[in-house]
Amino acid sequence: MEQEIQEQSANENDTAVVTPAQGDIVEAPPTRATPCPTCAGAASTMAMAYIYALGRIEARFPLLSVEKEFAQVVGQAETAGKTDQQVFHAVLSKPENRYLVRQMCWVFTIQGLETYILQPRNPADFDLLVGAIRPVPGPNDIDIVVGVRGPIAPPEFCNGLMVPIVAFDQIYSFxxxxxxxAIPKPEQTTAEQFGPAAEELFSRIMQMTDNAGATDEHRALNYLAVRYPAIYAKAAEEFGRDFSLTGVEVRLSPLSGTRRIVEVIFSFTNRNTDFTEKFFVRVDVTEEFPYLVTKLSPYYDR
Incomplete structure (x- = not known):
């Protein structure tokens, strides 16, 4: 079975460098390498790495002086009847307190582990960070970060936390x-069947080992998890046929050439006969924003 692929011209994305000064964003030339301010030698560089990660965003105080300034602002606000989290959200949401937003350390955690420090490529995008702080957080809150990974943060940048800095272009919070x-349900599938099926597939993707959203494989998986509902419809259909989800695998497509294309393969095994069916999609991960190349279709081992 032959698949036709439309190839699109690759546009090099401008990169940005986050300097050790909190919130200081400077433009960099359009190249696939960015200067490393924490490396030895002026000529040190590190290869650009795109990020498409699922996790949680937290705002922290990088310095004691920032925490004290925040406390003074809280002392002048109406806080009766509000929880600490609601007060925290209310203070950071006010336009006159934007200077505090710029001073905060924005940490991205994945599976509870501190993974990245976030900085916007455009200062106007601090609003996206504020929007990720919920007044009433829940265990199912998810943030998606799309951006470019930079150097390891120096110790003074975020109260001693030394993880990669990510200059982000987009954040989705839900x-x-x-x-x-929000996922369209297949006509032949009830809500009672579809909900658990979608939950299980999403959890499987979220729990895959070391998914920091930095490799081509993980970026493709995370993209499909939030942008391609057909995989959930197929999971619900297979569960209805008494098949179990037994594998999610990502391989480099043999069609990759000047562009990086991966195949994401979903395996379903019949609970009675052990017969396995496989379905796959192709995703282009060449640039910062992945996109679908071919829709979900049967996969045959070569």
């Missing part, structure tokens, strides 16, 4: 229930 409800 909760898992809202994602599942």
């Amino acid at each position: 909760d898992r229930d809202a994602l599942i409800e």
